[in-house]
Amino acid sequence: MRQLLLISSSRVHGTGYLDHCAEQVQDLLSGLHRVLFIPWALADHDAYAETARARFEAMGLGLDSIHRASSPAAAVEAAEAVFIGGGNTFRLLKTLWESGVVEPLRRKADAGMPYMGTSAGSNVACATIKTTNDMPIIYPPTFEALALVPFNINPHYLDPDPSSKHKGETRETRIREFHELNETPVVGLREGSMLRIEGGSVELRGGVGARLFRRGEEAEEFSSGADLSFLVG
């Protein structure tokens, strides 16, 4: 039974790294001892792993970083749980494909290994990275991602600002353009929100709500606690 926690952002305004989701993380990983961290979305793997290690140790959990493993695929095979951190989604996805961990990550997550992601780490758990907000700083071999769920997430979702003078596309316009070319539903997760997936159950958590975008339909607002299991049905 799949056990996933897909978090919009690792930080929200006014609190520290993973503070706003610590309770959900501890619930996901309860009874486990160590998590395998994937720092590939940022350039400085050592520094990123240290940040994550300190935070997980504060929750009573050990952390190993995949960039120190001689075989990334073997590290995934041996992992109790995996956490993919945020950063640049293109850089992350390219490294996931080139290091040979996509297939073992899919297989282990399908078999019930807990998986958590923040921001880019939530994007890559989805069908594709086509709804990332990131700059395409490097060309990946495909936009197809881990597909642990059959929908997409737009992390750091921002509601349109009616007072804005900026003429760049709003987030909603960008997602509508995605749906001109794609069928996949998109969950716009505001900072502070997250999805907890247990097998066929999908629950919205985190208090700030989310918007669901489906091709040819009006966007729908959902509150924390909403049952979104229909997305995996």
Next chain:
Amino acid sequence: MRQLLLISSSRVHGTGYLDHCAEQVQDLLSGLHRVLFIPWALADHDAYAETARARFEAMGLGLDSIHRASSPAAAVEAAEAVFIGGGNTFRLLKTLWESGVVEPLRRKADAGMPYMGTSAGSNVACATIKTTNDMPIIYPPTFEALALVPFNINPHYLDPDPSSKHKGETRETRIREFHELNETPVVGLREGSMLRIEGGSVELRGGVGARLFRRGEEAEEFSSGADLSFLVG
């Protein structure tokens, strides 16, 4: 001698389509009669071409849209001038490559055919689209673009907002991440600004200034009228 006008955005707050750059457009196209429009960044080519046609007719210029041409490459070969409009950069780039116009666009622009672009149309004139702000809604065959200039543009450039509570990356952070993996200089063009390129001369125009980002260097601010010819030297 190359004749390019690379505009950040087709609109700025408070004025209509291409109003803020009309004088520069008329200067670029002076003495010409018709422009070839490329509407591929948006889904509705007919509607987009009508918007552009009305605006160019108001400037005394005729407009043909490439989506009505039986051979896009032949339309480019026959064009007096080309205008690529904004929208989604990934969709635009994919269509440019797949329709066979990249090579004729490069050759004609090198031979002096005036080229103008707004937003995505400015991104694709550059070395790569790796500094677009757009969502990657479709997978292009490469991120390499027309390379009419050896640098990149970030259109709709936004200065960091010190009062923001949002935890997504600022534009400057995104461009810094680009420079972790790439050498190409990036001109952050605020809405209202544009670059006029004549052969080896690059001038910043439009009154709102721009920021230049180079790998390993502090960002530099330039005012309207600045000579940026060193970017093509």
